Amino acid sequence: MTDIEKALLEKISNLHKIPSGAFSIRRNGKMLKKSSTTDIEIVEKQDGSGIDIFVKPNVKNKSLHMPVIVTIGGLNDLVYNSFYIGENADVTIIAGCGIHNSTCNDSRHDGIHTFHLAKNSKLKYLETHLGEGEGSGARILNPVTNIYMAENSEMSIETIQIEGVSSTLRETNAELQNGAKLLINEKLLTSDKQKAKSNFKINLTGEASKVEIVSRSVAKGSSCQEFKSNLIGKTSCFGHVECDGIVLDKARVISIPKIDAQSNEASLVHEAAIGKIAGDEITKLMTLGLNKAQAEEMIIKSFLMN
Amino acid sequence: MLELKNITYTIYENDKKKHILEDVNLSFQDKRTYVITGPNGSGKTTLAKIIMGIVTPTSGRILLNGEDISHLTIDERAKKGLSYAFQIPVTFKGLKVCDLMNIACGEKNNVASLCEYLSMVGMCARDYINRPLDNKLSGGELKRIELAMMMARKGKVNIFDEPEAGIDLWSFENLSKIFSSLKLSTNIIISHQRKIIEVADQVIVLKNGKVEKIGEGKSFINNIEQIKCGKLRGEND
Numbered sequence: 001m002t003d004i005e006k007a008l009l010e011k012i013s014n015l016h017k018i019p020s021g022a023f024s025i026r027r028n029g030k031m032l033k034k035s036s037t038t039d040i041e042i043v044e045k046q047d048g049s050g051i052d053i054f055v056k057p058n059v060k061n062k063s064l065h066m067p068v069i070v071t072i073g074g075l076n077d078l079v080y081n082s083f084y085i086g087e088n089a090d091v092t093i094i095a096g097c098g099i100h101n102s103t104c105n106d107s108r109h110d111g112i113h114t115f116h117l118a119k120n121s122k123l124k125y126l127e128t129h130l131g132e133g134e135g136s137g138a139r140i141l142n143p144v145t146n147i148y149m150a151e152n153s154e155m156s157i158e159t160i161q162i163e164g165v166s167s168t169l170r171e172t173n174a175e176l177q178n179g180a181k182l183l184i185n186e187k188l189l190t191s192d193k194q195k196a197k198s199n200f201k202i203n204l205t206g207e208a209s210k211v212e213i214v215s216r217s218v219a220k221g222s223s224c225q226e227f228k229s230n231l232i233g234k235t236s237c238f239g240h241v242e243c244d245g246i247v248l249d250k251a252r253v254i255s256i257p258k259i260d261a262q263s264n265e266a267s268l269v270h271e272a273a274i275g276k277i278a279g280d281e282i283t284k285l286m287t288l289g290l291n292k293a294q295a296e297e298m299i300i301k302s303f304l305m306n
Numbered sequence: 307m308l309e310l311k312n313i314t315y316t317i318y319e320n321d322k323k324k325h326i327l328e329d330v331n332l333s334f335q336d337k338r339t340y341v342i343t344g345p346n347g348s349g350k351t352t353l354a355k356i357i358m359g360i361v362t363p364t365s366g367r368i369l370l371n372g373e374d375i376s377h378l379t380i381d382e383r384a385k386k387g388l389s390y391a392f393q394i395p396v397t398f399k400g401l402k403v404c405d406l407m408n409i410a411c412g413e414k415n416n417v418a419s420l421c422e423y424l425s426m427v428g429m430c431a432r433d434y435i436n437r438p439l440d441n442k443l444s445g446g447e448l449k450r451i452e453l454a455m456m457m458a459r460k461g462k463v464n465i466f467d468e469p470e471a472g473i474d475l476w477s478f479e480n481l482s483k484i485f486s487s488l489k490l491s492t493n494i495i496i497s498h499q500r501k502i503i504e505v506a507d508q509v510i511v512l513k514n515g516k517v518e519k520i521g522e523g524k525s526f527i528n529n530i531e532q533i534k535c536g537k538l539r540g541e542n543d
Contacts, residue, residue: 216399244399283360284396286380287389288409288459295381298409302400306438 012096050080057086073103117153131164138166149180178206190223204237219251233266245274313366344512389461446474
């Protein structure tokens with residue numbers, strides 16, 4: 001790997017070297033290297049469109065790294081990955097995509113991920129998206145995440161996109177059976193003329209199913225973000241969406257909530273607050289000795305990181 | 307010594323000129339505790355904010371040890387040793403208690419040293435330092451953390467805007483201990499509460515934006531209620 005590739009890999013997945021457990025590294029539209037373990041098996045799909053990942057039942061405290069790096073311009077990479085998490089398994093998947101584009105041609109990666117969580121399984125899914133490079137070519141990421149959660153399964157998703165991605169359209173769809181719990185934490189920062197759209201459609205099909213979505217975003221420059229959520233409660237269930245946005249400069253943030261209670265037992269809540277940095281937060285930090293710029297930087301950083 | 311010279315703050319309400327503060331002249335000596343009291347709307351909080359630089363007066367000057375600090379920004383005044391505790395503590399989305407405490411201390415601290423300040427307000431550092439400073443904390447907890455930050459700052463001039471407002475019984479009973487621990491600083495406390503007023507070396511009564519009276523001692527405090535529109539709160543508690 002080149003130095004640029006190594007640096008990119010570290011930024012999106014904290015990997016300094018090839019990991020020891022199960023992993024799959026995709027580079028410029030092709031599988032670079034993969035490794036299965038007795039607990040986690042990675043199999044290339046027969047049509048070559050992506051990989052299938054099988055986590056065996058009852059596997060606990062194991063992790064899988066699966067970073068994607070793109071370092072060339074003009075690439076249009078589309079990959080289909082399917083994850084099968086066995087019953088009672090409890091694992092962490094560290095994914096992410098970094099695009100370093102120093103050309104004038106656009107580079108694009110669309111990861112279509114489908115998760116099948118078996119009964120009582122638990123999955124923690126971490127995903128970092130990053131764009132960089134001095135070229136004028138766009139860095140585009142359009143991830144699709146489809147989630148099927150069986151009874152009493154739990155999934156927690158943490159997605160972070162910190163600057164550099166010219167355009168992103170994120171689609172997240174989930175279907176929750178009885179007692180399934182889904183927690184999504186989304187952090188997003190856009191600047192310049194970047195565009196980011198995030199659409200959630202969550203079907204709370206099972207009794208006592210629960211979803212919690214927390215989206216925190218900062219829009220700088222003349223960037224534009226759109227957050228659309230659609231929670232559908234079909235039975236006794238709980239859904240909560242919280243969308244907090246900080247708008248700076250000439251940026252724009254749009255939040256479009258939809259909550260659809262199809263049962264009088266469904267409890268669905270949507271909260272959205274979008275605006276500039278609260279003046280009293282800046283004032284407070286200034287009374288502690290930070291200047292205005294330092295105060296703003298600290299507020300934005302902690303808003304996205306904590 | 308902190309001096310306020312001819313401080314006036316004027317606003318326009320329905321095109322009518324209104325003095326929130328009018329020609330206020332005050333001197334605050336080093337290592338003394340002052341309580342500013344007076345009826346609601348007498349200009350107490352505005353005066354405190356003017357000292358910190360949060361509100362800019364229409365006219366007048368502020369001198370710290372002879373140096374004119376009237377044109378300094380809030381952070382520049384903070385660096386000169388001014389410290390401010392808000393009546394309603396500011397909450398954040400993201401910043402944790404330890405982040406604020408570290409800025410207040412001016413350095414990164416371990417749990418042990420943060421414990422020193424938080425335990426003075428009856429809080430266990432381990433339970434709180436990693437909690438976000440947001441409105442999931444109760445009003446009393448936020449107020450105590452605000453006081454802990456003041457102690458961590460080690461300011462030369464500490465301004466407290468109604469430190470007793472919204473706090474629980476524990477903190478109220480211990481407030482006077484907290485002010486005693488800050489006796490090396492100049493403390494300017496805005497308060498209606500008799501127990502707080504009694505810790506003052508000097509009491510300043512504001513009314514309709516003007517200094518109505520300055521005095522000290524029990525008999526002066528007993529007479530404040532005649533100066534003010536209403537009785538001091540807590541007097542008959």
